Amino acid sequence: MSFQCEHLSKSFALRGGFVQALEDITFRVGEREFVSIVGPSGCGKSTLLKLIAGLLRPSAGSVVLTAASDDERPASALVFQEHGLFPWMTVLENVAFGLEARGVGRAERHERAMAFIASVGLAPFAHAFPHQLSVGMRQRVGIGRAFVTDPRLLLLDEPLGSLDAQTRFLLQEELLKLWTRSRSAVVYVTHDIEEAVLLGDRVLVLTGRPGRIQGEITVPLGRPRKLEYAVDERVSAIKWQIWGMLEEEARRSLALASREPLPAEEGAVP
Amino acid sequence: MSAPPDRRRLGAGVWPAVFVVAVLLALWELWARAAASASILFPAPSVVGAVILRQGRNGELFRTTGATLLRLASGFVLGGVPALLLGLAMGFSPRVRAAVDPLVAAAHAIPKIAVLPILMILLGLGEAPKIAVVAAAAFFPLLISTMAGVRQISPLHFEVAHAYGASAPRVFWRVLVPGSLPQILSGVRLAFNAALLITVALEIVAARNGLGATIWLAWQTMRVEELYASLAVTSLLGVGFNGVLALVGRRLVPWHATPEI
Ligand SMILES: Nc1ncnc2c1ncn2[C@@H]1O[C@H](COP(=O)(O)OP(=O)(O)O)[C@@H](O)[C@H]1O
Ligand SMILES: [Mg+2]
Numbered sequence: 001m002s003f004q005c006e007h008l009s010k011s012f013a014l015r016g017g018f019v020q021a022l023e024d025i026t027f028r029v030g031e032r033e034f035v036s037i038v039g040p041s042g043c044g045k046s047t048l049l050k051l052i053a054g055l056l057r058p059s060a061g062s063v064v065l066t067a068a069s070d071d072e073r074p075a076s077a078l079v080f081q082e083h084g085l086f087p088w089m090t091v092l093e094n095v096a097f098g099l100e101a102r103g104v105g106r107a108e109r110h111e112r113a114m115a116f117i118a119s120v121g122l123a124p125f126a127h128a129f130p131h132q133l134s135v136g137m138r139q140r141v142g143i144g145r146a147f148v149t150d151p152r153l154l155l156l157d158e159p160l161g162s163l164d165a166q167t168r169f170l171l172q173e174e175l176l177k178l179w180t181r182s183r184s185a186v187v188y189v190t191h192d193i194e195e196a197v198l199l200g201d202r203v204l205v206l207t208g209r210p211g212r213i214q215g216e217i218t219v220p221l222g223r224p225r226k227l228e229y230a231v232d233e234r235v236s237a238i239k240w241q242i243w244g245m246l247e248e249e250a251r252r253s254l255a256l257a258s259r260e261p262l263p264a265e266e267g268a269v270p
Numbered sequence: 271m272s273a274p275p276d277r278r279r280l281g282a283g284v285w286p287a288v289f290v291v292a293v294l295l296a297l298w299e300l301w302a303r304a305a306a307s308a309s310i311l312f313p314a315p316s317v318v319g320a321v322i323l324r325q326g327r328n329g330e331l332f333r334t335t336g337a338t339l340l341r342l343a344s345g346f347v348l349g350g351v352p353a354l355l356l357g358l359a360m361g362f363s364p365r366v367r368a369a370v371d372p373l374v375a376a377a378h379a380i381p382k383i384a385v386l387p388i389l390m391i392l393l394g395l396g397e398a399p400k401i402a403v404v405a406a407a408a409f410f411p412l413l414i415s416t417m418a419g420v421r422q423i424s425p426l427h428f429e430v431a432h433a434y435g436a437s438a439p440r441v442f443w444r445v446l447v448p449g450s451l452p453q454i455l456s457g458v459r460l461a462f463n464a465a466l467l468i469t470v471a472l473e474i475v476a477a478r479n480g481l482g483a484t485i486w487l488a489w490q491t492m493r494v495e496e497l498y499a500s501l502a503v504t505s506l507l508g509v510g511f512n513g514v515l516a517l518v519g520r521r522l523v524p525w526h527a528t529p530e531i
Contacts (some may be wrong), residue, residue, distance in 0.1 A: 053433055077434070084430040088525045100444075101436040129525040149434070264364035 004028035008061035038197035039206030077151035083142035098149035345404025353412035361420020403472030415457025
């Protein structure tokens with residue numbers, strides 16, 4: 001498998017004008033690689049994942065995903081920022097949905113979904129509905145829906161963004177375990193610098209809107225990653241380096257925000 | 271955990287209502303017995319009950335109710351099925367909605383009973399014009415609820431289905447239909463009540479049988495207790511259907527924390 005984005009740009013039509021969300025994004029992801037992407041909010045991270053998943057068409061550039069001809073796996077699977085579980089489906093049906101959409105028979109997809117559900121300790125909730133679950137459980141179901149399709153490329157959009165620090169910490173570990181057992185490459189979007197470093201083999205740092213790649217950092221930590229790396233000084237050094245890249249941008253957008261309390265573009269798009 | 275919550279709520283909710291109705295009926299009974307003049311216009315519930323029993327024994331009750339139910343059911347199906355299909359299409363497609371919405375708003379405002387004479391000229395004096403009016407009455411509430419049901423489905427759910435490569439029929443059955451089902455069910459309830467109302471009303475003006483015709487005949491011949499008997503049966507039909515629908519809703523929409531029906 002090989003995946004790359006080449007000179008990818010995206011602009012949205014908006015109220016007669018347009019918003020440039022992404023500009024000239026080029027990067028590649030290798031077999032089984034874990035690439036983190038950090039950037040300020042609104043810089044086009046979700047847009048980038050949707051372009052890769054084929055939900056949006058690029059304004060320029062291309063997304064290339066190649067695989068061996070006998071590779072039957074789906075090209076990609078996206079874990080949405082707001083989990084996007086179907087409230088009318090049970091946990092089991094939700095996890096199995098990606099397989100169902102690909103035409104996998106009922107018995108097989110339930111077996112594969114059940115295996116995932118059991119592996120993350122959600123077996124007692126297999127027949128519960130999403131509204132009966134905690135936020136953390138829902139997020140795991142959303143992750144499961146993507147994982148069980150066994151995609152070549154797994155796209156995660158701030159999957160742990162809405163969780164409290166403790167749950168987040170545990171789920172980071174769980175996510176790494178799941179990924180280690182899978183065969184997928186990962187593109188992991190987050191606004192949390194530490195998370196990007198702790199999980200990724202490489203970290204791509206985006207600029208504010210329009211999102212451009214302003215730097216790439218290779219994380220020199222071994223695998224499997226351990227929780228203790230959170231206090232490793234190499235991690236602190238890299239975090240500091242990334243913060244240096246983002247700081248000016250963050251300050252500028254803060255200043256901008258205090259001058260214009262309600263930026264028109266932000267308000268218009270949910 | 272997997273069982274829908276609050277299964278007992280329906281049963282628990284019924285008893286206070288039963289109690290209130292029983293108390294009101296008892297007061298009515300006492301009053302009608304105490305004041306002879308009142309019982310002319312307000313016959314005691316026991317008298318009305320006796321009439322219903324008598325009509326039940328001689329079969330009149332079932333002929334009358336059957337005639338009404340037949341009109342109601344034919345009209346309901348004839349109006350409801352197209353309402354469902356058009357409602358789904360209007361909810362899903364802004365273009366269909368833009369094309370049909372003004373027409374719906376205009377037609378919805380017309381009292382359905384007012385077009386009965388025209389329909390009788392077009393369709394004859396038999397059952398056809400009556401069923402058409404009932405169909406029209408059932409059509410609009412279900413159409414509007416179904417459309418609203420589809421429109422409140424989060425675009426995110428369509429995006430998810432799309433992202434996983436779901437085919438159009440799968441999106442229809444797994445997203446569109448279940449996503450709008452709670453509102454569809456409340457639309458069915460509104461449509462049924464509208465259809466029942468209109469069926470009885472048009473039987474009063476234009477039918478020889480059915481609950482409405484019986485009500486009118488009883489009134490003209492001043493058999494007030496028979497009038498009340500038919501009113502009571504009509505209202506029991508409403509209560510019965512709404513109860514059944516609430517139960518069905520619980521089965522069909524177990525994910526809804528607070529069922530709308
Ligand atoms: N469908 C859309 N139409 C118009 N503008 C959009 C749309 N989606 C996103 N945008 C704009 O593109 C920019 C990037 O959005 P997004 O990718 O969601 O950012 P992030 O995920 O990094 O917070 C934002 O300014 C947003 O307002
Ligand atoms: Mg985002």
